[in-house]
Amino acid sequence: MKGKGSRFERDLIAELWKNGFAAVRVAGSGLSHFPCPDIVAGDGKMFFAFEVKMRNSLPLYLSNDEVENLLEFSKSFGAQGFIALKLPRKKWKFFKVEDLRETIKGYRIDEEIYATGKDIFDLRKLSFS
Amino acid sequence: MKGKGSRFERDLIAELWKNGFAAVRVAGSGLSHFPCPDIVAGDGKMFFAFEVKMRNSLPLYLSNDEVENLLEFSKSFGAQGFIALKLPRKKWKFFKVEDLRETIKGYRIDEEIYATGKDIFDLRKLSFS
Numbered sequence: 020m021k022g023k024g025s026r027f028e029r030d031l032i033a034e035l036w037k038n039g040f041a042a043v044r045v046a047g048s049g050l051s052h053f054p055c056p057d058i059v060a061g062d063g064k065m066f067f068a069f070e071v072k073m074r075n076s077l078p079l080y081l082s083n084d085e086v087e088n089l090l091e092f093s094k095s096f097g098a099q100g101f102i103a104l105k106l107p108r109k110k111w112k113f114f115k116v117e118d119l120r121e122t123i124k125g126y127r128i129d130e131e132i133y134a135t136g137k138d139i140f141d142l143r144k145l146s147f148s
Numbered sequence: 149m150k151g152k153g154s155r156f157e158r159d160l161i162a163e164l165w166k167n168g169f170a171a172v173r174v175a176g177s178g179l180s181h182f183p184c185p186d187i188v189a190g191d192g193k194m195f196f197a198f199e200v201k202m203r204n205s206l207p208l209y210l211s212n213d214e215v216e217n218l219l220e221f222s223k224s225f226g227a228q229g230f231i232a233l234k235l236p237r238k239k240w241k242f243f244k245v246e247d248l249r250e251t252i253k254g255y256r257i258d259e260e261i262y263a264t265g266k267d268i269f270d271l272r273k274l275s276f277s
Contacts, residue, residue, distance in 0.1 A: 036182050041224035043184050046175040053165050055172050059188055061195065063226030095170035097192030 027073045027105055028057055034111060035060050038139050039146075040067070054092040056100070065146040066098040069113075073105040079128040086116055086126055099145070104128060104136065112136030156202045156234055157186055163240060164189050167268050168275075169196070183221040185229070194275040195227040198242075202234040208257040215245055215255055228274070233257060233265065241265030 028044050035042035035058070042060035056068040070089045072079055081102065093100030101113040114136050119126040128136075157173050164171035164187070171189035185197035199218045201208055210231065222229030230242040243265050248255040257265075 032182065041221055041226075042182075043172075043188060044175040046173040053161065053171075059172060061225040061227065063224070066190065066195065066226070092170055095192070096190040097170075097195070098190070 024071070024073070028071050031058060031069070031071060031103055031105070031111055034139060038143055040142075054088045054095070056089055056092050058103070059096070059098065061098075062146055065142075066096065067142065068093045068096060068098040068100045069103040070100070071103045071105075075107060077106070077128060077130055077133055079104055080122070081119065081126040081128075083125045086119070090116055101137075101142075102128070104133075106133075110138055112138060113142060153200070153202070157200050160187060160198070160200060160232055160234075160240055163268060167272055169271075183217045183224070185218055185221050187232070188225070188227065190227075191275055194271075195225065196271065197222045197225060197227040197229045198232040199229070200232045200234075204236060206235070206257060206259055206262055208233060209251070210248065210255040210257075212254045215248070219245055230266075230271075231257070233262075235262075239267055241267060242271060 032042045032044060040060040040062045042058055044058055045055050057071040058069040060067045060069070068089060070085060089100045101115060102119070104112050104114065112133065114128060114132070118132065118135060119128060120132050161171045161173060169189040169191045171187055173187055174184050186200040187198040189196045189198070197218060199214060218229045230244060231248070233241050233243065241262065243257060243261065247261065247264060248257060249261050
């Protein structure tokens with residue numbers, strides 16, 4: 020599972036570079052006691068922190084801890100925090116925390132939320148606006 | 149050697165957080181075919197990319213490739229690139245590429261250059277100016 024996760028993260032890294040963002044994978048995000056995302060990216064104007072998820076199907080559930088970790092890092096670093104979600108045979112989709120659906124224990128991306136997700140071109144547009 | 153390098157990098161990460169910068173270690177910087185530094189940090193205003201080095205004594209030699217990799221990443225990401233150098237019983241010192249001494253094959257930090265190095269408080273000041 021770790022290897023599979025890394026492969027998807029590398030895939031997103033390549034996608035980000037191709038679209039004009041310098042991107043790096045974060046080492047040992049699970050081990051550090053400082054908040055940290057899976058990927059950090061920037062293009063000189065905009066900076067992004069990504070929590071990377073891949074699922075075979077929706078919904079995707081996120082714990083409060085995961086979401087708070089992303090928000091805390093993003094705020095300290097000066098990045099926009101996004102959940103990056105890969106579904107089979109779909110392009111990467113990106114979600115801000117405020118766009119997620121809250122559940123009792125955390126957050127959820129269901130079909131309806133998924134349909135509102137941004138793609139990588141929307142991220143580029145953020146940088147030009 | 150890899151483990152020792154990681155330990156020093158984690159030490160610098162902690163130092164950066166303590167001084168108000170969100171910082172992450174970059175995964176597999178040697179493996180990626182994209183340019184990437186050892187550490188990326190930011191505080192909402194300034195963004196830094198660090199190539200991390202530890203030596204028992206000076207001079208420190210850097211290859212053209214290492215330096216170009218740092219410059220290329222920093223420019224694409226929108227970060228200030230620094231060489232972070234740890235000597236025994238000394239605090240971290242930070243050097244911009246333009247402050248290094250050029251050699252035939254690359255760059256060097258000798259005693260004279262070392263004396264001009266910035267400390268972590270200088271990095272903070274950069275962020276406030």
